[in-house]
Amino acid sequence: MRRRLLTPGPVELHPRALAALSRPQLHHRTEEARRAFLNARAGLKRAFGTEGEVLLLTGSGTLAMEALVLNLFAPGDRVLVPVTGKFSERWAEIALALGLSVDRLDLPWGGPIPPEAVARPGYRGLLLTHSETSTGALNPVGVLARAFRERNPEGLVVADMVTSLLLTQVGLEDLGVDAAASGSQKGLMCPPGLAFAALSPRALEALRPRGYYLNLKRELEAQKEGESAYTPAINLVLAVEAVLEEVLPRLEDHLALKAWQNDLLYRVGEGLGLRPVPEEKSPATTAFYLPEGIPYARVKEAFARRGAVVAGGQGPLKGRILRVSLMGYFDRYDALGVAELFREAWGELGLS
Template sequence: MKQETRLFIPGPTPVPPVVAEAMARPLIGHRTEAFARLYARLEEKLRPVLGTQGDVVILTASGTGGMEAAVANLLSPGDPVLALVGGKFGERFAELAQAYGGAVETLNFEWGQAVDPEMVERRLREKRFKVLLATHNETSTTVLNDLRPLGELARRYEVLLAVDAVSSAGGAELRMDEWGIDVLVTASQKALMVPPGLAIVALSERALKAMTGSRSPRYYFDLLAACRSKQKYNTPYTPAVSLFAGLDRALDLIFEEGLEQVYRRHQLLARATRAAMRALGLRLMVADAWASPLVTGVWAPEGLEADRLRKEIASRYGVLLAGGQGPLKGKIFRLAHMGYVDEVDILGALGALELGLYRAGYPVKWGQGVAQAQAVLAEEGKA
């Protein structure tokens, strides 16, 4: 029998069948009234997910393309930028700002630790910056950073706050306007349950004003051009029409479940996963206080190479886990519970993990991790 691959990685994530079906329908022209109505619907549906009443533009690009658009439109060469770096994607945001000539300073945090707002404030007090770059859900370390104090600092010190929410939108609460975020970037292939190919960028009035003065070169990623086209719910260049249709259906699924219930589901699956890892005697990557509800990081047992364990689980059981990045490569594995994932999916992945650990020589008491996850899930069912 042909083995099915089951994705438990932080993107791309599983696509619901009804979303795949929506994308398989006959194409519509991207310069038609039908497409304009689709784009208008998407903006209205995305606003509550992102927590904004501002402009939301959709680019045919990856999440990194959306991040590049953010810095290309906010910065002029030489502009001072403070990048908060606590993982691979914080590093990427800083590198993008450097590529566009920003005078980038990094404020580094230990991988696996959350951003410390007090350290950020000390640096903002010492020097004036134009843009502050932050990562909401740092999937490389499985840390969820609190954006609220960063937004407060951005307003207090008159700095523009740009946030990478590529892996959090649709799975963790976002209140862009309330929290003082100026540019928020997300993408289709994470908690939004659509294949890769769409970058979504939300813009505050402060950001739009700043962009009019930016001297950085850009063409395809010109967000002001995207906003002008969106006045008629069009795009400057050919969009990925099928992905727009898939996103429309995926957002319907989110609202059918209810946004708050979606957040609770992700938090529940994270608690169950973390409880299972502890029951198996495995060490978690991050503290509970800033653990991501979307992906759990686990240190490989002593003497066991994480990537060999992952390869064993993938080849035997079709369960694909993520590895470590940068200094964490070979040291951790990551299990994502993001998007189109439920309790049974997680219990199956944990069972495969137990089998993989056993085959790798780790002492496993059968069902110990699964049972602890079941206990967490059962308690939630009583509530």
């Protein structure tokens, strides 16, 4: 049985991504590859809403997160990291591993980050998570960035936009975000393997490159010409280019559809008596607390029998929550089908 991914990444592929991946191998030092590289970069600049630059890195989203910390901060720099889920915790881990002085602000997972919590002076940077995939929460990065910047006019705001890009409106300069990381396997509806590092004009001026593979200055020089410093995952570049070509001209409709799909699943879950995990909901994924006495394994099985892969919780939420996502390629009718499948699976558990 073909299994449909209702997981918050990797996701169901866009048909144009699949078509791009079925082509014979393209060499990365050819005109065709350079054109695709430049198109993908231009499209991603629009998607991130920046007048700066977007760099394509071969690796997971985590690689782009590390690259931003490595190239924008020096060991000993003081950074503030509000932790409300697994991915904001990752920012803290990365900053620590790279020798920064990290003030970790632990808050309830899934809960909001009060702007006053980040309105504290003395920091070189604030590391935020826009859409916290582990809890389904959407953080108001614009509000938080402003609150932080008022007290730290020289400070840099860096955001994980792994599951907000192409899922909700982002705009680096508008939000006051200086740099952001994302990846191919979420809102882009492509396979994993390509990471994006977006740098606003302000971040470009603050670059102080370190490392080798993650040296963004070196990548920037190469990528301005449609090249890359090392052999890129060029097949994925073609896939990303193809999806952007289709989605960007009707971005508003696309974002409205994704929001509607996610709301639909929340309506279904809440109708079945499930309590949402996040206070502010991200359109990337739903997340529900499991009722007392229902092991996650049973829920997963009920979906699996219907050919659907769902996700559980991570870290302290492991075994306690269910995540169902329509982040991948689903049209309106697919979403209605998934809603019904959700009801059916739940009915089997004898709870509704």
